[in-house]
Amino acid sequence: MSVIEVTDLRKSYGGRSVVDGVSFTVDEGEIFGILGPNGAGKTTTVECVEGLRVPDAGRVRVTGLDPVAEHDKVAHVLGAQLQEGRLQEKLTVREALQLYASFHPHPADWRPLAERLGLADRLDARFGKLSGGQKQRLFIALALVGNPRIVVLDELTTGLDPRARRDTWQLIEEVRDSGVTVLLVTHFMEEAQRLCDRIAVIDKGRVAALDTPAGLIRRSAGATVITFTPSAPLDEGELSALPALASVRHRDGRVTLAGSDETVNAVITLLARHRITAHQLRVSDATLDDAFLDLTETTS
């Protein structure tokens, strides 16, 4: 069952189109990622879902509700993460949780929520004194305190160290496991690959691809990557004529080819023919990073 439906969403600022016909649906219980380069229109899209911006055209429904016309009802089913500047420095964790719980008709009990998010011993700490990771955990708690069915998290782990980021990922999985649908906006491929059931790659205001992380990798042109240091220079013309080749890169004497299994076999034959040895030969599957670059480059 879809809990979010976005159909042909459009939004311009000062005549410049930043969201240009975006459509996707989010199923109940999934972690749905919105991934894209800076300025792609990700935040504008999710803010239309939250009812914070009014679309120029298109249709947005959250559990069947219109986020603009029925904003109050949507605010109770959809929990949005606050942007950092929106919480007063002097507010304590307890006060923030109590305040946000008071906005909702059927709030969650904030005490076990604080416990679950590792904030139980920080209840009297002021917001301004929290670490980056603690602030992010508080934002998740505030987004969940209204007992929403859906939570929107935008660039949640930006600025966190690797450990805090991993802890936050675990929390997001726990939130999903508790039955809440997650709409996650992110820049980080690793984050999207690890967490998301499906991802919409947004580029220049359009959906460039929508699939599972594995599906996005499969559909990118260079799904297999082969890297080696040749014992003698290779002929560029012969390299670029390899079958199913998506890209060739040279760096510090190493050659990296993206393509398919066919490319791998052909380059090995080519090397053997020229009696060139491939040192430190590595063959690997492309990552979501490779797929992302491929997908966002080809839509220009």
Ligand SMILES: Nc1ncnc2c1ncn2[C@@H]1O[C@H](COP(=O)(O)OP(=O)(O)OP(=O)(O)O)[C@@H](O)[C@H]1O
């Ligand atoms: N209120 C506004 N008025 C004018 N332009 C805006 C406004 N909000 C966003 N923009 C512009 O619209 C474009 C898309 O912005 P948006 O924040 O949706 O992108 P994004 O994909 O979330 O980017 P980022 O990853 O950098 O946050 C950007 O070029 C931005 O400068």
